[in-house]
Amino acid sequence: MEKLNSKDKQIYDDMKQCFVDLGMKIIKEENLPDALRGMSTFEYPGYGGVEFIFVPSHNIIDLSMRYADFQRDKLPALYELLNLINLNMVNSHFCVEPNSRIVLLRSGMNVTGYFLNKIDFKTLLGQVLAAAHTFFPLIAKLQLNDQTVQSIMEELIKVSISQMPPEFLEPNGKMNEPKKSVEPPFIVHACADMPAFPTHTHGLTELGMPEFLIDHLAFGGNQNGGRINAxxxxxxxxxxxxxxxxIKNGETVKLKDPDLMPSCEYPDPHVYCYRRVYPEFEMVKLAYCIESPDDIDPAMWFVQIYVEGDDFALTDEYYKGGIKW
Known part of the structure; x- marks a missing residue:
């Protein structure tokens, strides 16, 4: 059994506040041996609400919604329908509990660092609610109206774009093909332990670009990597x-979330600062294991990404001995 600390409870409280900010109520809470669990309302009461769990030992948030238990004879058609829907889902998926035959919509995210990224969590929660609002009524048709999978999918295409998760339909109203992720031509190196080294890149020098670095505790390894890619x-x-x-000539360039990820909505966007740093800076030395000038390629140059206001991340002292809580 893992003891939950104040950091874990704060992350859980921030999750609850996100539900409240979206106009939902917390109707049930429970302390598990190694996790914190809650239940929130959803606008369609029959769907049973949104269950949210934070598991500190794995730094995972799990979101799920339950809907209906299906007759055994309809399971093959149900699996076919869910597979077709899941082909186009990005951050969540539908599944069936084997014993109860209850349909589940599941999603989740990693929490790496000292705090919850509320913007990312609200975005994910909004996507889950949109998916439930769109697909649960269509799934119900398979059970209640004896519709075929083909007729349901044809009806799905006709659903207005305003009711669809944005990744599901193309502008012409046709179902899009599952998107294939393109691997960036460089490596993002993130730390899984504490004390930590900065999240940083390898391979950008060969592309004629600077290597990027960002404080491990800024957004955590995974989300830092996303911002580096952006x-x-x-x-x-x-x-x-x-x-x-x-930047190479010494200026500090400032960008906001919409500059990096224009397709997302950010009610309170971060301001990212980009400044050139040198091998003598403790952040660079820690990331690239520099002990002498001979340890680096002379062609390399470095750009630190930091959130405006995080002045502590600009000091040598912050990085000495590794990044700590």
């Missing part, structure tokens, strides 16, 4: 290459 995409656009040159 930064790479931004600075490789022809219209933005001048900004990279400005």
């Amino acid at each position: 930064s790479y995409d931004y600075f490789t656009k022809p219209e933005n290459k001048g900004k990279l040159e400005a």
Whole structure:
């Protein structure tokens, strides 16, 4: 049994506040041996609400919604329908509990660091609610109306885009093909232990670009990596290459979430600062194990990404001996 500390409870409280901010109520809470669990309302009471669990030992948040138990003879058609829907889902998926035959909508995210990224959590929660609002009524048709899978999928395509998760339909109203992720041409190296080293890149020098670094505790390894990838995409656009040159010449360039990820909505966007740093800086030395000038390629140069206001992340002292809570 793992003892839950104040950090774990704060993350759980932040989760609850996100539900409240979205106009939902917390109707049940429970302390498990190694996790914190709660239940919130959903606008369709018959769907049983949204269950949310935080498991500190694995740094995982799990979101799930239950809906209906299906007759055994309809399970093959149900599996076919859910597989077709899941092909187009990105951050969540539908499944069936084997014994109860209850349909589940499940999603989740990692929490790496000292706090919950409320913007990302609200975005994920909104996607789960949108998926439930769109697909549960269609799944019910398989059980209640004896519709075929084909007729349900045809009806699915006709659902208005405003009711659909944005990744499900193309602008022409047709179902899109599952998106294939493209691996970036560099490596993001993140730390899983504490004390930690900064999240940083390898391989950008070969592309004629700087290596990026960001404080491990800024957003945690996974989310830091996403911001580094978004930064790479931004600075490789022809219209933005001048900004990279400005950073190389000593300027600090500031960007916001919409600059890096314009397809997402951010009610309170972060301001990201990009500044050139040098091998003598403790952050760079820690990330790239630099003990002498001979340890690095002379062609390498480095850009630190930090959130505006996090002045502590600009000091050598912060990185000495590794990043700590």
